[in-house]
């Protein structure tokens with residue numbers, strides 16, 4: 001029974017068999033019911049003359065008449081029976097094909113709805129045959145489309161919001177200059193330049209984000225050593241750290257195996273994490289970059305003695321445009337909350353994970369990512 005319920009082919013086979021069986025049964029029943037009456041009628045038409053022939057021993061003539069009447073009654077009954085069984089088979093076929101086609105029709109209607117952009121449409125799944133499996137997959141596809149659509153809306157909303165802030169600011173400065181409210185001093189122009197710079201950085205970040213989200217880049221995977229990655233990062237960020245009197249501490253064990261990774265991409269991640277650590281650590285703090293072997297993975301961590309992260313924000317940090325304290329960061333010339341999202345995409349593209357730990361506000365934070373060691 002389970003076999004039949006799970007297979008459309010078996011159902012179609014059974015349906016055909018049922019149509020044939022019902023046809024045959026109706027045929028047999030109709031013959032049974034109609035044959036006595038037909039027989040009586042046709043035999044009743046045999047005349048006394050015919051009967052007389054019987055007495056006179058003209059058996060041959062009688063035989064022919066008997067045979068013809070028998071044949072006529074047989075054909076009459078068969079005529080009724082065939083008509084009844086064809087009608088019955090038609091009705092049963094109609095009923096069965098309707099039942100089999102009904103879920104396909106529901107799917108067609110639902111896909112029409114989705115094609116028109118109503119992504120909330122779902123179909124009921126009955127049974128477990130191929131059509132039911134198709135319905136399940138269809139529902140999964142609709143859910144996926146709905147999510148993508150809501151992400152798209154959210155992204156447009158976020159991007160508009162992010163672009164509006166520096167634009168409003170630049171517009172404000174320009175109006176102030178035109179009206180003579182703001183003095184045309186180098187400081188004012190510097191502020192305008194700063195906002196324009198922020199805008200162009202944001203556009204660059206957005207472009208990079210869309211590239212990594214769409215996976216529109218290729219990884220140039222080679223053997224790389226962690227110490228190379230860390231050296232490049234430290235070299236690149238030393239000026240920034242020096243400006244804030246922050247000390248960078250590379251802390252690597254000597255015997256780390258090499259990684260199979262895209263060096264530029266992993267450096268990009270590490271630069272991102274260390275730049276954040278410098279940005280969110282007050283003057284005079286420390287940033288430690290360490291690495292350790294854990295089973296078949298290498299864990300690379302960036303630990304700072306900075307502002308820390310309240311526990312309720314930890315889960316959302318890797319979501320795009322997410323910032324712990326938007327106003328403070330904006331005033332402090334902070335970023336747009338895209339860096340960690342890009343980092344997460346890049347690490348996951350390498351088959352790794354990235355996570356954050358922090359004991360809370362003012363207690364520093366540690367960002368760690370893992371990469372598989374390929375043996």
Ligand SMILES: Nc1ncnc2c1ncn2[C@@H]1O[C@H](COP(=O)(O)OP(=O)(O)OP(=O)(O)O)[C@@H](O)[C@H]1O
Pocket residue numbers: 205276277278280304306307308309317322323324325329334335336337338339340341364365
């Ligand atoms: N080391 C850290 N210490 C404390 N908070 C951090 C640290 N790193 C990141 N954060 C928090 O996570 C948020 C997201 O970081 P992310 O790097 O994605 O964006 P951003 O630094 O604001 O901007 P950008 O896209 O320019 O990097 C930051 O706004 C900040 O609130």
Ligand SMILES: [Mg+2]
Pocket residue numbers: 272275276335339340
């Ligand atoms: Mg950042």
